[in-house]
Amino acid sequence: MRFFLYVSVILLSCLSSQNCNSQSLTVEQMNRVPHTSDSTKMYSANFTVLKYHFTGLIYFIKQNDSTVRAIMTSEMGPKILDLNLMPQKYNVNFAIRQMKRKVVLNTLYYDLGVASGLFTSKSPIVESKDSVSVARYRLSKKKELIFSLNTIPTEASVAYIYEKKKEVVKVEFFYIPNSNNIDSVSISHQTIRMNIELKKVKL
Amino acid sequence: MLKHLTLSSILILFFSSVMAQEFAPLKDEVAFRKLFAEKSQEFNTLKSDFVQEKSIYLLENHIISNGSFQYKRDGKLRMEYFKPYSYLFVLNNDKVMIKNNQKQTNINANSNKLFKLISQITVDCINGNILNSKQFKTSILENSSSYRITLIPKLKELNSLLSEIVILISKKDYTVETIEMKEVSNDFTLMTFSNKEINKPINDEVFSVR
Numbered sequence: 001m002r003f004f005l006y007v008s009v010i011l012l013s014c015l016s017s018q019n020c021n022s023q024s025l026t027v028e029q030m031n032r033v034p035h036t037s038d039s040t041k042m043y044s045a046n047f048t049v050l051k052y053h054f055t056g057l058i059y060f061i062k063q064n065d066s067t068v069r070a071i072m073t074s075e076m077g078p079k080i081l082d083l084n085l086m087p088q089k090y091n092v093n094f095a096i097r098q099m100k101r102k103v104v105l106n107t108l109y110y111d112l113g114v115a116s117g118l119f120t121s122k123s124p125i126v127e128s129k130d131s132v133s134v135a136r137y138r139l140s141k142k143k144e145l146i147f148s149l150n151t152i153p154t155e156a157s158v159a160y161i162y163e164k165k166k167e168v169v170k171v172e173f174f175y176i177p178n179s180n181n182i183d184s185v186s187i188s189h190q191t192i193r194m195n196i197e198l199k200k201v202k203l
Numbered sequence: 204m205l206k207h208l209t210l211s212s213i214l215i216l217f218f219s220s221v222m223a224q225e226f227a228p229l230k231d232e233v234a235f236r237k238l239f240a241e242k243s244q245e246f247n248t249l250k251s252d253f254v255q256e257k258s259i260y261l262l263e264n265h266i267i268s269n270g271s272f273q274y275k276r277d278g279k280l281r282m283e284y285f286k287p288y289s290y291l292f293v294l295n296n297d298k299v300m301i302k303n304n305q306k307q308t309n310i311n312a313n314s315n316k317l318f319k320l321i322s323q324i325t326v327d328c329i330n331g332n333i334l335n336s337k338q339f340k341t342s343i344l345e346n347s348s349s350y351r352i353t354l355i356p357k358l359k360e361l362n363s364l365l366s367e368i369v370i371l372i373s374k375k376d377y378t379v380e381t382i383e384m385k386e387v388s389n390d391f392t393l394m395t396f397s398n399k400e401i402n403k404p405i406n407d408e409v410f411s412v413r
């Protein structure tokens with residue numbers, strides 16, 4: 001909690017003033033940021049989308065350097081969601097009726113893009129202060145992902161999606177103890193009733 | 204000569220075993236429906252293990268999971284997945300409890316058509332109502348060991364989720380052997396049930412939703 005408060009202070013100071021030194025992330029910090037990989041990632045998922053609740057399995061499949069396929073199925077069978085995620089856009093291959101709304105799909109695009117590592121596979125603008133580095137990734141004209149990373153290993157890292165400089169989404173990454181491998185991801189929205197919790201499943 | 208005879212015998216054996224597995228239309232569908240309904244009424248409880256095979260065409264390997272299955276008349280179902288992820292689904296009439304990632308969620312099955320559909324199909328397969336469902340177009344085939352029931356969804360909402368559901372019913376004890384859910388994209392989920400225990404007592408607590 002203290003760490004998150006500390007990070008928030010640094011984030012605010014970096015956002016309001018440009019006093020932070022431009023640097024790059026250390027290898028250790030880089031490893032703690034999600035990246036797309038050739039191997040499929042599978043997560044057990046809990047989605048709250050407006051008044052609906054879904055559970056299932058979500059697969060992130062890298063199709064090429066710029067496209068990640070995000071497929072969610074229910075545990076017992078049918079597909080719930082199937083999106084092609086790209087850096088600037090997405091395609092809907094399939095979405096069940098409850099998710100087939102522009103506001104929901106747009107939100108899912110950014111959430112799943114962050115969780116899959118699509119948006120953080122490019123080089124960020126890095127600002128460091130003391131033991132915390134802030135990595136900034138431009139998602140769109142209005143949206144920015146700001147990732148804060150401690151120089152020493154921690155149990156979790158936090159990132160925020162800012163829209164017009166206003167914090168709208170909090171993304172927490174929890175790591176497998178004593179490693180940089182992501183174990184679970186928690187995404188909570190401030191402006192829409194949507195929450196996503198992902199827990200890694202070993203394939 | 205001996206070589207030819209051996210080859211012919213092998214071929215005859217091979218083709219006769221293939222023929223035995225082939226499904227053909229039922230000789231008397233009305234009689235089967237009556238018998239299936241009667242046999243299903245005899246099931247008060249059913250307990251089994253299951254293996255689930257999920258195929259997604261983009262994935263090289265199928266996802267194999269396993270778990271346990273418990274059913275109790277009327278409308279009580281508990282499905283628990285153990286590997287490679289833990290997931291618990293309990294249906295008690297209209298109430299559904301889901302537990303995954305250490306998180307428990309209680310929902311009303313009527314508020315989520317997907318949950319309702321899947322759980323209803325599973326329960327209806329056991330209690331015999333599946334053949335009376337108005338949501339599907341049904342066709343029934345048989346071979347020497349099983350009945351093969353194919354369900355094609357009639358409703359638009361179901362059509363978009365599933366192209367067909369194929370259920371194999373054992374001729375030996377009229378229990379479900381497999382349920383295969385096929386999607387429009389050709390992805391499928393196949394559940395195979397084993398170690399079945401019929402009418403052994405199951406405590407109501409197993410289906411508790413709170």
